[in-house]
């Protein structure tokens with residue numbers, strides 16, 4: 001007995017297919033492989049969202065393709081613009097969930113920060129996304145489509161076509177990318193394909209809170225993005241308190257995995273260090289950090305905490321930030337200070353929680369700690 005014809009929902013989403021898969025689906029629909037490639041190039045190379053846009057494919061072939069493949073798209077629910085030029089996009093998924101993505105212009109470069117999950121299961125205490133809890137993983141098409149929708153927005157703002165384009169991509173938005181490993185890897189293969197968006201893997205960074213076994217797996221992949229690790233502490237006592245994942249994979253295990261990570265020539269691991277006043281910003285912590293990372297091919301991005309109502313921490317004073325950085329540099333640790341971007345629209349690092357004009361659009365699932373009942377700040381021994 002033959003299988004029943006696919007219902008609308010059974011059709012694979014062209015956004016989530018690799019080129020090979022799209023070609024194979026075309027064959028199952030009784031079409032030559034190149035028809036799958038043509039359609040794939042429209043969606044992944046040109047950002048098409050409908051069959052009607054595919055002007056080099058005749059209507060009869062489009063109908064055949066549409067019978068077996070759907071073209072999903074994220075809906076742009078809101079575009080918020082910061083006074084510093086940062087743009088925050090809120091998207092709605094097909095099943096009605098909200099995710100966010102941020103475009104950060106910097107000179108002639110534009111970096112897009114994309115989400116990999118609806119919410120996040122990793123409970124970093126300083127992060128607004130953590131308070132949403134995890135709803136579900138994004139599929140590869142939803143991850144890639146954040147880039148296509150952002151490109152469409154930039155193109156619409158500059159119809160001449162010679163203006164801003166996305167040059168760098170960071171998986172640092174909502175979610176822990178390595179918790180959604182397979183879909184993130186598929187999205188990387190799709191986004192770096194020459195016939196699609198054609199992004200260079202050297203310009204893509206995946207940031208992790210430190211899922212050690214997945215770091216080992218990532219190191220063995222043929223597509224290997226730059227690696228950023230959210231470290232945020234110079235010892236296990238502080239990291240246990242602000243990043244509970246450390247209780248499972250402590251700093252020693254994390255750094256051993258990073259040391260084993262194969263780095264190409266002239267590439268370095270980036271350690272992110274969110275500076276929290278009276279928690280991890282002392283000169284002793286800077287010294288401990290420099291000691292910890294000695295011998296690693298790395299740099300440290302210092303990120304002064306971006307306040308939000310879901311966390312009780314404070315940003316250190318500019319003097320404390322400067323002193324911390326100077327001490328790291330004095331001890332030979334390459335350290336860069338990240339200027340907060342988009343904090344007036346809740347788009348800065350650690351602030352993504354589907355907030356519009358200061359209002360939460362999605363209820364938080366995790367308890368939010370009021371400033372008055374903040375846990376005592378762990379100090380550095």
Ligand code: SF4
Pocket residue numbers: 120121122123124127128129130173174175176208209230350
């Ligand atoms: S910092 Fe990243 S990994 Fe940690 S809770 Fe936030 S989104 Fe998740």
